[in-house]
Amino acid sequence: xxxxxxxxxxxxxxxxxxxxxxxxxxxxxxxxxxxxxxxxxxxxxxxxxxxxxxxxxxxxxxxxxxxxxxxxxxxxxxxxxxxxxxxxxxxxxxxxxxxxxxxxxxxxxxxxxxxx
Amino acid sequence: xxxxxxxxxxxxxxxxxxxxxxxxxxxxxxxxxxxxxxxxxxxxxxxxxxxxxxxxxxxxxxxxxxxxxxxxxxxxxxxxxxxxxxxxxxxxxxxxxxxxxxxxxxxxxx
Numbered sequence: 001x002x003x004x005x006x007x008x009x010x011x012x013x014x015x016x017x018x019x020x021x022x023x024x025x026x027x028x029x030x031x032x033x034x035x036x037x038x039x040x041x042x043x044x045x046x047x048x049x050x051x052x053x054x055x056x057x058x059x060x061x062x063x064x065x066x067x068x069x070x071x072x073x074x075x076x077x078x079x080x081x082x083x084x085x086x087x088x089x090x091x092x093x094x095x096x097x098x099x100x101x102x103x104x105x106x107x108x109x110x111x112x113x114x115x116x
Numbered sequence: 117x118x119x120x121x122x123x124x125x126x127x128x129x130x131x132x133x134x135x136x137x138x139x140x141x142x143x144x145x146x147x148x149x150x151x152x153x154x155x156x157x158x159x160x161x162x163x164x165x166x167x168x169x170x171x172x173x174x175x176x177x178x179x180x181x182x183x184x185x186x187x188x189x190x191x192x193x194x195x196x197x198x199x200x201x202x203x204x205x206x207x208x209x210x211x212x213x214x215x216x217x218x219x220x221x222x223x224x225x226x
Binding site for chain 1 (some may be wrong): 168173188217
């Protein structure tokens with residue numbers, strides 16, 4: 001069974017940093033692109049970032065480019081999102097998703113709140 | 117990276133069919149056959165319903181179907197059931213090697 005479990009969310013002040021993790025199991029982690037998607041309270045889904053299987057190719061939404069860094073450790077079956085210079089508008093539930101014939105599997109999400 | 121355009125809400129009675137539209141551009145929906153659709157119930161993670169325009173993953177009811185024409189895609193739910201009441205999002209791969217989601221549609225079963 002595919003499982004994705006996010007962690008690392010919490011309350012942070014504007015300008016602060018946070019690192020999210022997504023622990024994967026039940027599939028060949030290194031073989032798939034992985035995505036981060038976020039959802040602000042009461043709002044829609046917004047794509048954030050993606051990384052290919054070996055970590056050599058990454059893409060970002062314009063709203064996070066230069067502030068967020070996606071990475072993965074295939075030895076640990078874990079996906080990361082390093083978030084720096086956080087803004088109030090980054091407040092959201094952050095989901096990781098496996099990109100295999102669509103975003104086929106999602107984690108339960110981790111809440112990031114940016115507030116003073 | 118503008119969001120794809122979906123109607124804010126669609127409603128129907130049990131047993132009826134409804135269709136949700138998703139309008140993009142030649143840089144996203146019109147460029148590739150990589151359109152997917154997601155269902156999200158309140159407080160839950162999204163669930164993949166359709167991938168690559170019209171393919172259903174294992175376990176998804178055949179009451180869900182989808183298609184694409186030009187820069188637009190659509191999702192049809194036939195035989196509407198109470199459990200179909202949820203938010204639905206389209207998503208497309210783009211020519212910038214990014215993904216873009218739709219604005220989301222709330223489906224209400226009357």
